[in-house]
Amino acid sequence: MKITIRSFARFREIFGEEQTIETTDDATAKTILSALCESKGCRETLFAGDSTLHPHITVILNGRRLSVKEAEETALADGDALVVYPPVSGG
């Protein structure tokens, strides 16, 4: 299945604005982000240690924010859209 990923601000400069990743049917948001880090070589940006997503990043699936637990457990579907954010700083 194909999943699109978008990034903003600092993460856009690391991961690119938008890309499509081909993945297996059992993939989660964490699976996709892990694959993204492997291709870009910047795992420490999203993960603490080997496998835990940093709590200060935001992951959005089809317009809905995911908790770290949801990012690890929610199964994705073909055509899903993920967004990954660095911490916000507006206002």
Place this chain on the structure above:
Amino acid sequence: MISIQKEDIDIGALIQQSRDSRMGAQVVFVGTVRDDGIEAIEFEADRTIALADLTTIAAEATEKYGLFSVDIIHRDGILPTGETILVIIAGAGHREEGFAGCRYIIEEIKKYVPIWKKDITTAGDSRWHD
């Protein structure tokens, strides 16, 4: 009005448009680009999610503080020092609710609305805020 826009904001017109006869107070917050030795700040937003978040925050403030109107306009793009970044107008029956509602809105925006800023220095360097 809830908006994210590149264009400057006519604050006087916004105050007039949001006023009604129930209000005894309109509290206006204006955020501007401060000269910290920089030339400008570049703002980037995920407009879809940010607009939904601002709408949620406005509804929460209305409910929590009994506001009669809430306007939030945030700009994006490159804003030189002195430019307006953000205008919040909280219309209320009395000043207490107006100040409290306006304060609630700006603090919530700072917590989670997906808008980022990058300093652009006079030397042409740039750096995202953490």
